Amino acid sequence: MDLLLYPSSISFKSHASPPRPNFPNFNSKKSRNFLRNPLIWRQNCRIRAQSSNGTAGDGFVLEDVPHLTDFLPGLLSYPNPLQNSKAYAIVRQTFVTPEDAVAENIVVQKDSPRGVHFRRAGPREKVYFKSEEVRACIVTCGGLCPGINTVIRELVYGLNYMYGVDDILGIEGGYRGFYSKNTVSLTPKLVNDIHKRGGTFLRTSRGGHDTNKIVDNIEDRGINQVYIIGGDGTQKGADLIFKEVEKRGLQVAVAGIPKTIDNDIAVIDKSFGFDTAVEEAQRAINAAHVEVESVENGVGIVKLMGRYSGFIAMYATLASRDVDCCLIPESPFYLEGRGGLFEFVEERLKENGHIVIVLAEGAGQDYVAQELHPIDEKDASGNRLLLDVGLWLSQKIKDHFTNVRKMAINMKYIDPTYMIRAIPSNAADNVYCTLLAQSAVHGAMAGYTGFTVGPVNSRHAYIPIARVTETQNTVKLTDRMWARLLASTNQPSFLNSNEVIPEKADQETMEVVNDMRITSI
Ligand SMILES: Nc1ncnc2c1ncn2[C@@H]1O[C@H](COP(=O)(O)OP(=O)(O)O)[C@@H](O)[C@H]1O
Numbered sequence: 001m002d003l004l005l006y007p008s009s010i011s012f013k014s015h016a017s018p019p020r021p022n023f024p025n026f027n028s029k030k031s032r033n034f035l036r037n038p039l040i041w042r043q044n045c046r047i048r049a050q051s052s053n054g055t056a057g058d059g060f061v062l063e064d065v066p067h068l069t070d071f072l073p074g075l076l077s078y079p080n081p082l083q084n085s086k087a088y089a090i091v092r093q094t095f096v097t098p099e100d101a102v103a104e105n106i107v108v109q110k111d112s113p114r115g116v117h118f119r120r121a122g123p124r125e126k127v128y129f130k131s132e133e134v135r136a137c138i139v140t141c142g143g144l145c146p147g148i149n150t151v152i153r154e155l156v157y158g159l160n161y162m163y164g165v166d167d168i169l170g171i172e173g174g175y176r177g178f179y180s181k182n183t184v185s186l187t188p189k190l191v192n193d194i195h196k197r198g199g200t201f202l203r204t205s206r207g208g209h210d211t212n213k214i215v216d217n218i219e220d221r222g223i224n225q226v227y228i229i230g231g232d233g234t235q236k237g238a239d240l241i242f243k244e245v246e247k248r249g250l251q252v253a254v255a256g257i258p259k260t261i262d263n264d265i266a267v268i269d270k271s272f273g274f275d276t277a278v279e280e281a282q283r284a285i286n287a288a289h290v291e292v293e294s295v296e297n298g299v300g301i302v303k304l305m306g307r308y309s310g311f312i313a314m315y316a317t318l319a320s321r322d323v324d325c326c327l328i329p330e331s332p333f334y335l336e337g338r339g340g341l342f343e344f345v346e347e348r349l350k351e352n353g354h355i356v357i358v359l360a361e362g363a364g365q366d367y368v369a370q371e372l373h374p375i376d377e378k379d380a381s382g383n384r385l386l387l388d389v390g391l392w393l394s395q396k397i398k399d400h401f402t403n404v405r406k407m408a409i410n411m412k413y414i415d416p417t418y419m420i421r422a423i424p425s426n427a428a429d430n431v432y433c434t435l436l437a438q439s440a441v442h443g444a445m446a447g448y449t450g451f452t453v454g455p456v457n458s459r460h461a462y463i464p465i466a467r468v469t470e471t472q473n474t475v476k477l478t479d480r481m482w483a484r485l486l487a488s489t490n491q492p493s494f495l496n497s498n499e500v501i502p503e504k505a506d507q508e509t510m511e512v513v514n515d516m517r518i519t520s521i
């Protein structure tokens with residue numbers, strides 16, 4: 001296996017499953033019983049953890065991904081068909097070597113240890129599947145995001161054109177599709193144009209993850225490569241599928257491709273569709289700006305997606321230059337008193353005659369909840385349903401200026417969230433999706449499993465799934481990016497709260513720019 005080729009000074013901090021004791025025949029009944037014995041399994045995990053903790057030598061740590069040979073040691077390998085590929089004929093180095101690793105941190109000091117690395121993604125010299133024996137499947141789960149169809153298309157093309165695989169199944173309607181729907185056979189011809197459309201060709205769903213039923217189905221259908229496109233919830237599900245596959249000792253590679261419009265997936269540089277979303281958000285911000293600068297005391301509010309992470313709002317604000325204030329979940333704000341939002345709105349109205357506020361849907365949720373006393377509702381995947389901070393804030397501002405400041409304002413509220421999510425990906429995201437899909441295919445063909453693929457400091461890497469699900473990527477207020485935003489809008493930092501809890505809003509109607517809103521039922 002690749003790992004053995006590393007110099008002995010390198011230590012491995014592995015999220016991969018522990019190495020199994022040597023069994024002469026891993027398909028024997030004895031071996032399969034061993035794999036099903038949780039006690040032996042846990043003991044073994046501890047051994048692996050003890051022997052792999054800490055760093056050695058120059059402090060190089062490889063956070064490795066599992067490989068099929070970890071639990072199927074006798075697995076045969078074959079020369080990679082890409083060695084005969086015309087496309088790669090003049091490439092200086094067709095195959096990624098086992099020594100190639102991608103550093104998690106690239107800003108270092110002269111004497112700092114080399115730190116955590118991930119396996120570099122890309123084609124390997126040996127593959128662990130015969131092309132004609134591959135039966136792959138693709139599933140998409142969770143919310144929509146621009147670019148899902150490009151990933152599906154490029155998985156199909158990558159498998160077919162690069163590796164000669166022609167048995168590819170589409171699982172329809174998310175995880176539950178494994179056990180509740182028929183599959184669709186995916187060919188290059190069928191998916192040829194789908195990247196030009198938004199949404200997901202395979203459709204999606206929340207909830208419905210049943211690990212045993214899914215793996216039973218994978219086994220029954222003879223599937224041996226599973227490509228799972230989805231966000232943090234989906235990747236957690238993919239990890240469970242991988243663990244169950246491993247427990248059953250199946251030769252099935254499980255590859256996760258991270259998808260989230262919120263850009264909240266840890267470790268990777270950014271998620272696909274994010275750039276497209278930021279670009280599309282400019283249209284809504286422009287509309288708000290045009291509206292409010294054409295009237296007296298115009299207040300434009302644009303709500304963008306971002307449950308727990310305000311990346312779309314932050315980048316859309318930085319890109320636009322028409323935004324006066326950006327509110328995100330990570331940065332609590334307050335309305336009343338010195339340094340509060342009302343004061344800032346009034347200042348800008350006096351200065352410029354209008355103001356544009358961009359807010360992420362997850363901003364100020366605790367603040368809103370104090371007034372609205374919500375029932376703790378969740379979606380089918382267990383994600384908490386958010387209160388509509390956009391409508392709430394619009395109402396609060398309107399009430400304040402009408403009733404307290406006796407000032408007429410012109411409120412325009414725009415909620416373009418689903419319009420932004422439903423479009424096809426832009427050119428840059430299309431290229432990114434292609435790389436993700438090809439890297440996933442190379443990884444699965446090379447026998448890696450239980451991995452998520454993604455760019456780390458611009459180089460694509462195979463990342464242990466647990467690493468991308470254990471934390472969420474959020475905007476760090478202490479990082480320079482947020483400071484850049486504050487410097488560009490000159491908005492209050494809301495750090496010195498002398499917060500006055502606002503009174504419950506009355507139900508006065510306001511002018512809502514409603515035509516951009518499609519409400520989810
Ligand atoms: N902790 C979990 N374990 C297993 N499956 C999960 C978990 N969280 C979510 N899922 C499944 O992953 C799918 C998508 O999850 P969801 O949270 O809706 O979207 P996303 O993957 O985009 O975050 C759903 O089918 C859901 O049941």
Ligand SMILES: O=P(O)(O)OC[C@H]1O[C@](O)(COP(=O)(O)O)[C@@H](O)[C@@H]1O
Binds near residue numbers: 141142262305520
């Ligand atoms: O209305 P839906 O389809 O549940 O989606 C809304 C949510 O989906 C998101 O786009 C994120 O979805 P994911 O969890 O699938 O990444 C959030 O920004 C938003 O709150």
Ligand SMILES: [Mg+2]
Binds near residue numbers: 142231
């Ligand atoms: Mg999610």
